[in-house]
Amino acid sequence: MLKGKHIVLGITGSIAAYKACLIIRGLMKRGADVQVVITPAGKEFITPITLSALTHHPVISEFFSQRDGTWHSHVDLGLWADAMLIAPCTASTIGKMANGIADNMLVTTYLSMKAPVFIAPAMDLDMYKHPTTQRNLETLRSFGNIIIEPASGFLASGLTGKGRMQEPDIIVEELDRALDGNEPANADGNDLKGKKILITAGPTYEKIDPVRFIGNYSSGKMGFAIAEECRRRGADVTLITGPVSLKCHPAVRRIDIESCRQMYEAATEQFKDMDAAILSAAVADFRPEQAAEEKIKREGNTLTLTLQATNDIAAALGKMKTPKQRLVVFALETNNEEENARKKLVKKNADFVVLNSTRNEGTTFGSDNNQISIISNDGKTDYDKKSKADVARDIVDRLAAVMR
16 A cells, blocks of 8 residues: 555656656555655756645755755655655666666665665667666666566557556556555566466458458457556466557567467467466457458449358367366457356356446447456456556456466
8 A cells, every 4th residue: 555655756867757747646646655856857858846746845856955055865765765666767877776876866865775666667669678778677676676667558548659668557556566565566476477378369350352351440458458467467478469559568479360260270279288368359250251362343232241150269268178277258248248248158168257348438449448347157246447457457366366
């Protein structure tokens, strides 16, 4: 819990500095007291006046606050804090922290810190991947600091901002978990460490001819958010995805497919070695009986297509499932939602069904939010509308519970 906790928020000279306002709001909403320490370069991106207005504390930047000898004690800050968060943290500051270069108030405060330190890097992808940066990050990890890895792009609005700082709500959640006595999501020994999880995401395209297909509006955001949540909690993740524009973390093993048949073949092959599977893909139920080899020309006012059922991936994995494996399936319904979901629970031999409805506006295809119910043999649990990153956390919490 963050209520009553003292958080030192370090801000460095990154374009992502404006997101510090969202972090402050998130921390204070959960009851934390926030003191900002900012580098001189950080003040070029966001003003201390703004930060002071949000935190109700003067912003600390320089060693001396007055010319009369009054100074800010980095030692006192280190003793006051329950945690230090540096977000955004540039490559330059990471290098200084790793090598003890205390040439500004922020790094001096870091070196005096007695509490856990969380670091949220923010830079372009080339800088983040550079061996020097990776070496410095590894050094900071070895000191016991917690690195909050850059976002994969899908956690907010589908943007692919490479190397960009993790989303503010995820950063706040990391601190909340750690200070509540639980290990942060990217620490060793978390609840899915060593588990192999298979996830399907996105749509499938079923060809009509070389330029047309049967598909749906799935963006893949929900499945990618689940994959990221599983990875953050220590799982070895395999993601089978239909055609989407999203990026995933390099640690996630990604298999790109187009059709239901391809997803079926990949899923049934991969599931043999998995501890669990979460099937969030919006798989087409029908495909053209025969796909034309050449583009179908418009002749007349009608076109008749004969469709046949596609492979039932969930049913196939349900039959394959051993007593040690777990299976989670999604049910997107337009009517009789709970009744249809309960039928699916039985027919697919699933451990639980994640139900959502097209009647909940702004929670399905293409949206950043979702609203679900989880249905199992133990009953039904309803959840509020929230971001897909938060929904992913609810789903993985439930999966972790049934895997114990």
